[in-house]
Amino acid sequence: MDFQEKLLFTAFLILAVATNGTQADAMVTGTVFCDQCKDGQMSLFDFPVNGAKVTLTCADSNGQIKMSREETTNWFGSYAMRLDGTPDLNGCSARVSGSGQGSMGCGEAAGPPQNLRLVFRMFDMEMYTVDPLLAQPAKPMNQCSGSSNPVPSPPTQHESPPPSHLPPFAGLPPLPPLPPMPPLPPVIFADASACPYQKWTMPEYKCYWRGVNPETKVAVAFGMAAARRYGTDMTLWNGLHGRGDPYRTLLREGVTALLNSYNSLQFSYHPLGVVQHMNWALMGSTRTVLLTALRFMRSNSGAGNVTCKFTSCE
Structure with missing residues (x-):
């Protein structure tokens, strides 16, 4: 645990004691990002999602749901769930369960759920974090690389295209030229750029x-x-x-x-x-x-x- 984490946890502890005395409780925090490439991982194009719905579920040894909570992310894409007492959060996980107002259309699908990680426990108070959760739009953005429908490679010089049994199109007028393609959106600059x-x-x-x-x-x-x-x-x-x-x-x-x-x-x-x-x-x-x-x-x-x-x- 580095100095900043220790400082954060100390501040959290002082605030909790000052506001709630020694009442035991648990806090679960995390962030939701928009997976614009729909590749299931964080990338340069991803940004925090406001208004995403996050569900915390806990299952017993038989796989039966024993507890469930839902929270909505704020403007920074963050959420915080407070649980009274010190419940057993082993086997609990969080996932994006929907979108709401302000989610910028990034909630048609969701990435995999993430397990809770205990990062702080003192005086019957516990704090858990969740690795970033991913919400996904209906379609990946155009700038993302890769394609689910790869174009077949052209025949090599040792190969010949399959024979055609169709008659030649003699006497037909030439096809009109295709309209110009719209310009592609610019890629992110790999080197430094700053514009006023x-x-x-x-x-x-x-x-x-x-x-x-x-x-x-x-x-x-x-x-x-x-x-x-x-x-x-x-x-x-x-x-x-x-x-x-x-x-x-x-x-x-x-x-x-x-x-x-x-x-x-x-x-x-x-x-x-x-x-x-x-x-x-x-x-x-x-x-x-x-x-x-x-x-x-x-x-x-x-x-x-x-x-x-x-x-x-x-």
Whole structure:
């Protein structure tokens, strides 16, 4: 157990004792991600799912269900189940059991269930974690590699195609040319790329929006603290146009950092890191808001040595 985990568990213990005395209970926590490639594993395209339904089930030695609980994930894709007392959670597992409002269409199917892991026990209190659960859309996204219908390879120079018994199509007019194929969505940049907010508002770069879209609500992308500050109707597109106020500047640069993090593997922030720093800033002082906005702005500008890798989508 590293220092951060020890600090988390100590804080959890102090909070539990302060609020509930020495009452025994158990806590089960975890996160649900959208498995956009439907390959049953975490990938670069996956993101936390809000509104996913998670079911905890416990079976006895005969396979009979002895306990079942259901919880819904929050804006960060996380869930927490509190169980009174210290029940026997051996043989318990959690799985994605459905989708709800806010799940962004990622709940048609689900990945495998995951078993509980005990990470903390003290004073009759227990804390369990579950490895990431996967929710899946109806179809895999286009950027995913692999295909269930592979195209047969053409005949080699030593092979000849099967003979045709059809007469030649003499005298028929030539076929009209096929319409041009639409451009493929861009792949995630393997090297560093950082683009300022002005680039994200240009229509020729609209194909680089991934994970979220311009109409995604700020409250959905960043959580409860953002909902209290910016309301529930503010969209990411509106947030990109904020200026003249520390909190609107923070939102503009935070949205930009989130978009950059979804598009570059080497961007300064991971998507969850952007959300985390946004919430820390919104719960802090105005000085913290300004400092966080400046750090986001520095990363979004490339800090002097990283350029924007965008090319026109059209």
